[in-house]
Amino acid sequence: xxxxxxxxxxxxxxxxxxxxxxxxxxxxxxxxxxxxxxxxxxxxxxxxxxxxxxxxxxxxxxxxxxxxxxxxxxxxxxxxxxxxxxxxxxxxxxxxxxxxxxxxxxxxxxxxxxxxxxxxxxxxxxxxxxxxxxxxxxxxxxxxxxxxxxxxxxxxxxxxxxxxxxxxxxxxxxxxxxxxxxxxxxxxxxxxxxxxxxxxxxxxxxxxxxxxxxxxxxxxxxxxxxxxxxxxxxxxxxxxxxxxxxxxxxxxxxxxxxxxxxxxxxxxxxxxxxxxxxxxxxxxxxxxxxxxxxxxxxxxxxxxxxxxxxxxxxxxxxxxxxxxxxxxxxxxxxxxxxxxxxxxxxxxxxxxxxxxxxxxxxxxxxxxxxxxxxxxxxxxxxxxxxxxxxxxxxxxxxxxxxxxxxxxxxxxxxxxxxxxxxxxxxxxxxxxxxxxxxxxxxxxxxxxxxxxxxxxxxxxxxxxxxxxxxxxxxxxxxxxxxxxxxxxxxxxxxxxxxxxxxxxxxxxxxxxxxxxxxxxxxxxxxxxxxxxxxxxxxxxxxxxxxxxxxxxx
Numbered sequence: 129x130x131x132x133x134x135x136x137x138x139x140x141x142x143x144x145x146x147x148x149x150x151x152x153x154x155x156x157x158x159x160x161x162x163x164x165x166x167x168x169x170x171x172x173x174x175x176x177x178x179x180x181x182x183x184x185x186x187x188x189x190x191x192x193x194x195x196x197x198x199x200x201x202x203x204x205x206x207x208x209x210x211x212x213x214x215x216x217x218x219x220x221x222x223x224x225x226x227x228x229x230x231x232x233x234x235x236x237x238x239x240x241x242x243x244x245x246x247x248x249x250x251x252x253x254x255x256x257x258x259x260x261x262x263x264x265x266x267x268x269x270x271x272x273x274x275x276x277x278x279x280x281x282x283x284x285x286x287x288x289x290x291x292x293x294x295x296x297x298x299x300x301x302x303x304x305x306x307x308x309x310x311x312x313x314x315x316x317x318x319x320x321x322x323x324x325x326x327x328x329x330x331x332x333x334x335x336x337x338x339x340x341x342x343x344x345x346x347x348x349x350x351x352x353x354x355x356x357x358x359x360x361x362x363x364x365x366x367x368x369x370x371x372x373x374x375x376x377x378x379x380x381x382x383x384x385x386x387x388x389x390x391x392x393x394x395x396x397x398x399x400x401x402x403x404x405x406x407x408x409x410x411x412x413x414x415x416x417x418x419x420x421x422x423x424x425x426x427x428x429x430x431x432x433x434x435x436x437x438x439x440x441x442x443x444x445x446x447x448x449x450x451x452x453x454x455x456x457x458x459x460x461x462x463x464x465x466x467x468x469x470x471x472x473x474x475x476x477x478x479x480x481x482x483x484x485x486x487x488x489x490x491x492x493x494x495x496x497x498x499x500x501x502x503x504x505x506x507x508x509x510x511x512x513x514x515x516x517x518x519x520x521x522x523x524x525x526x527x528x529x530x531x532x533x534x535x536x537x538x539x540x541x542x543x544x545x546x547x548x549x550x551x552x553x554x555x556x557x558x559x560x561x562x563x564x565x566x567x568x569x570x571x572x573x574x575x576x577x578x579x580x581x582x583x584x585x586x587x588x589x590x591x592x593x594x595x596x597x598x599x600x601x602x603x604x605x606x607x608x609x610x611x612x613x614x615x616x617x618x619x620x621x622x623x624x625x626x627x628x629x630x631x632x633x634x635x636x637x638x639x640x641x642x643x644x645x646x647x648x649x650x651x652x653x654x655x656x657x658x659x660x661x662x663x664x665x666x667x668x669x670x671x672x673x674x675x676x677x678x679x680x681x
Contacts, residue, residue: 130269133298133373136161136169136210137359139342141337141366143189143411144178150198151176154212155204157368158205159288161211162209164370167269169212170300172301173278174226175203176216179303179335181213185224185256190215198229198236211352213269213275214331215301223258228275228301230266238262239399242277243286249280250305250342250660250668258662265295271380274328281322281330291326297373297380298326302334306345306400307663311363311390314347320355327353329373338407341401341552341657341668347390358382363390368553373679391571394561397661398433399571401550401562404659406437409523418441418516419525420509420543421465421472422594423457425549425586426463427590429563430527432581433550436574440469444522447474448509450481452594468576469674480508506542514545523547526656529558531608533655533666534615535641536648537593537601545656547612552658553665555590555615556608563587563595606637614641620664622626624680639681650674 138157142150154171161169173179177194184190185242205211211232218227218239225241241260245253253392263286265272272295274290281300290298304314314332323330329352336346350371352357359382361367371451372383391399409417419433421427434443445468447461457476465472484504492500517524526546528538538544551559564587567580591601591608605611614633617623618641628638652666653674664670 130271130629131375133168133269133271134164134370135165135331135373136164136166136368136370137331137348137350137361138169138171139336139348139361139365139367139369140175141407142172142173142175142178144181144336144339144365145184147177147190150178150239153203154201154214158204158210160368164324166210166370169210170299170301170331170333171212171214173303173332174215175301175335176214176218179215180250180257180339181217181255182252185217191219191224197229197470200282202229202231202236203234205231205437206232210238213299213301214279224256225260226253226257226277227260228277229274229598229613230268232268236373238277240266240277242280242386244279244283246279246282246371249663256536262289264293265290269271272296273672274298274299278304282318284322284325287328291328294521295326296416297447298322298328298330300330300332302332302336303344305342305660306385306396307660308393308397311345311347315349315351315357317347323351323353323475324355327379328381329358331351331371336364336403338404338659340408341404341660341665343404343659345396345400350385352381353379353568357387358384360387360390362388363396363590364403373601374674394558394565395571396564397558397570398566399573400661401554401659402437402573404612405433405548405550406452408657409438412523413524414521414547416444416522417525418444418446418513418520418522419527420448420513421445421461423453423460423586423641424591425582427527427528428460428582428586429559429566430550431464431468432563432566432576435468435470435576435581436571440576440577442522443468443470443471444516445472445515447472448477448512448514449474450477450505450594452505453597453600454594456589460583460586464581464586467579467583469580469598475512477505477508477512480512481505484508502593503539503542505595506539508547510542511537517547526658527551529554529556529559530666531615533652534619535604535605535611535644536651538651540651540654544651546656549656549658552655552662555612557612558661560587571631592638606641609640610637614638615645617676618642618645619670626680635681642679644679646672646679
């Protein structure tokens with residue numbers, strides 16, 4: 129029975145469906161851990177197949193290949209080096225399980241299945257997996273180790289059961305997506321409670337990286353049985369940390385190690401956008417991105433995010449002026465591209481707008497210009513940018529924010545065109561906050577330049593779509609300082625009109641915003657994916673019917 133253990137926590141960036149690639153990456157981690165003298169290497173949830181696999185997990189061929197890869201990984205441990213705790217998918221008695229396997233001495237020594245299957249927000253595991261029984265500890269080199277899986281620690285039953293059955297320490301493998309303030313919730317609101325409740329140390333290993341609309345921040349950690357933080361790994365980066373454990377008279381304890389500083393607000397939001405976009409573009413094989421750089425704040429911060437994600441040389445910015453585009457916007461867009469270091473070109477859209485005007489002159493005869501003509505400009509821009517994307521290969525980046533998407537202040541098949549939207553879950557005030565932050569800081573995961581990247585004039589001028597003379601967003605919408613709190617109440621917290629009126633908002637404004645929110649559902653259904661930041665993003669979390677008549681007013 130060993131009195132010390134060296135456990136490497138591997139905070140990895142998996143690729144969903146790349147079983148061979150994920151397995152090869154794990155073996156490389158194991159080689160480094162072996163050189164450092166580790167006894168065990170721990171990987172995140174479903175690391176072999178990638179998390180979340182969604183309906184890919186229903187393919188029998190994937191399940192068969194996962195089993196074969198797991199056996200190959202197990203045979204690699206026959207060299208008397210470190211064991212591996214690997215997350216994968218398992219079939220038992222015809223039921224599909226999300227589980228972990230202990231690989232040691234050339235064999236699969238033990239498997240344990242996830243008991244608590246999350247089925248809320250972004251999670252849909254009840255649809256895919258069967259819950260496992262309350263797990264018992266795994267004996268590893270004389271030590272009883274409990275291996276709850278992610279959601280298993282968010283309720284007390286699994287950890288208490290493991291403690292009752294003799295677990296001496298807990299190792300939790302996770303696929304926990306980023307949300308604002310979630311790192312604090314994981315440590316203080318969950319892990320420390322389980323550690324103190326069971327009096328067992330707890331190692332929490334989380335994945336990192338982007339997967340479609342989700343992004344995982346890593347931020348793995350260890351807390352001891354008294355609730356003290358022993359190790360804090362970095363957020364937003366892959367990392368391997370060897371933790372040192374000692375058996376004491378009071379039980380196992382993790383020695384104090386690295387305590388990394390986690391990103392504060394709004395740096396965490398910005399890093400989420402950067403990492404999500406980087407993995408989405410690279411893993412889908414795009415050479416870079418193209419976007420319309422209008423001279424406004426949304427497209428400016430999207431260009432900065434893209435440069436930090438991919439490098440400025442992979443970002444193509446295009447200014448698409450119409451007769452309503454001001455010289456101020458032309459100058460601001462050019463200066464923004466210069467500060468970021470990305471390419472910049474100007475393609476006037478007026479010839480195409482005039483062509484549509486001539487083409488539609490007869491059917492539009494006798495009508496006054498209205499929103500239709502405004503939207504034509506936006507749609508011409510969308511067609512132009514998509515043509516550049518098709519011709520040269522970069523993905524078109526969409527630049528609308530959550531405030532606009534909430535109330536339909538976006539043109540379907542126009543500025544909503546594109547493959548990905550970094551701002552999809554960011555309200556307008558959040559856009560201002562991350563823009564000011566980026567002008568003063570360069571993120572440690574960023575590939576863009578130091579120093580300011582957005583001209584000060586873009587930060588201070590009134591927002592405008594510039595689709596008609598002297599247009600301002602405030603012509604159609606309340607100020608964003610008013611709009612965003614209303615939307616947060618309606619979207620994030622499902623508040624009624626009456627509740628928001630009691631909080632001090634004007635009834636007529638709230639009623640209007642609620643109406644626009646529901647009317648715009650059909651647009652959001654056709655919007656490109658974008659990184660989830662809060663607890664109620666459009667698409668994965670908030671799933672409203674398009675056709676429905678309920679109102680709270």
